[in-house]
Amino acid sequence: xxxxxxxxxxxxxxxxxxQVRGLARMVDEDRYCIDVVTQIAAVRAALARVxxxxxxxxxxxxxxxAMTSGSATEQSEKIAELMEVFARSGR
Numbered sequence: 001x002x003x004x005x006x007x008x009x010x011x012x013x014x015x016x017x018x019q020v021r022g023l024a025r026m027v028d029e030d031r032y033c034i035d036v037v038t039q040i041a042a043v044r045a046a047l048a049r050v051x052x053x054x055x056x057x058x059x060x061x062x063x064x065x066a067m068t069s070g071s072a073t074e075q076s077e078k079i080a081e082l083m084e085v086f087a088r089s090g091r
Contacts, residue, residue, distance in 0.1 A: 001054070002060075005057040016046045022039065023036065023040065066078035
């Protein structure tokens with residue numbers, strides 16, 4: 001992972017960690033269900049943004065390297081790996 005992406009992802013993940021702790025506190029305090037669900041949606045959206053950042057970095061670095069390596073095996077492996085990730089994430 002590129003240093004800039006790593007730094008940005010870690011900052012976002014720390015923020016998400018705080019959001020999740022806040023969610024636990026909301027549940028513990030018996031906060032209104034819709035408010036809890038709204039915050040859950042916000043956490044999911046934040047995680048999706050981190051996922052996008054990591055995937056973009058992977059494509060721009062790892063996939064690009066495989067495509068320029070000249071190795072058909074490495075290219076096929078990286079494409080299959082990426083397609084598997086997309087299938088698991090519902091993209």
